[in-house]
Amino acid sequence: MSDNKVILTERKNHDTVNIDLASSLEIAQMISNEDKKAVEAVEAQKEKIAEAIDLITEKILKGGNLLYFGAGTSGRLGVLDASECPPTFGVEPELVYGYIAGGDKALRTAIEGAEDDFEQGGIDFLNSNFNENSVVAGISAGGNAPWVCGVLSKARENNISTVAITCNSEAKIKNLCDIFICLLTGEEAITGSTRMKAGTAQKLVLNMLSTGVMVKTGKTYQNYMIDLKPTNDKLKDRAARIVSELANVDYNAACEALILTKYNVKAAILTLKYNFSLEEALHMLKLNDGILRKTIVYIDKEGSYEK
Secondary structure: HHHHHHHHHHOOOOOOOOHHHHHHHHHHEEEEHHHHHHHHHHHHOOOHHHHHHHHHHHHHHHHEEEEEEOHHHHHHHHHHHHHHHHHHEEEOOEEEEEOOOHHHHHOOOOOOOHHHOHHHHHHHOOOOOOOOOOOOEEEEEOOOHHHHHHHHHHHOOOEHHHHHOOOOOOOOHHHHHOOEEEEOOOOOOOOOOOHHHHHHHHHHHHHHHHHHHHHHHHOEEEEEEEOOOOOOHHHHOOOOOOOOHHHHHOHHHHHHHOOOOHHOHHHHHHHHHHHHHHHHHHHHHHHHHOOHHHHHHHHHHHHOOOO
């Protein structure tokens, strides 16, 4: 096969051709130089990323969800990003969910041939927790994995919105999506090892998509994760610091409020800030779709608690 027919992520990187002769410091510098290109590639696609954030937000507000589908490294990155959303933003696991070719076993062990099965991709999509307002994001560094193509193809047959995230401008998934996010990271430091800067760029985009959607749907106040689930000591400490800062009280008062509100961060802030009971705080949040900023604006405008 001639070099001009090999996709970019599979070509030889002439800047690292002597990496096997380099010192450890030189190896680190070579890889660092390549990693910088991942950030640049993401920056170049910010308009498409923003478009995807808006689409996903619109669908989630209508009762939909975000479903990542990928093979190999791409699949693992999708599962990773999805698994971080519940503890970080207090959402149900089904809201952002990751699927990998070959199933959960493939998270740790390569499943030979899993990414090559177009038909299985369609089957796996139909067995996923999609609904009419879902957004399916197909993740593939080369953009040609048959399993991912099968997923996107079946999603489109069912009139489901689709996003593609790849590092290949001529990817097959380009024709199977509504929004095409193409991260031109170039040749890898180790030829074809797309777990490196291609994976880094994909992870950056997934961070932007899930975080952007959570911000747009009111899961943060300022830049605080006020819907976090304090399931361990570290997160309980973080919750207390958030409450202390936003309610302008000392750390101990914040801890007491969190205990009284069963670690509902937003309710704790309102009980301290406005001297509400827990019932009053929960009522005000309910009136304002559970969004803290909207609730605070409403209370400050009304000047008092309104039943």
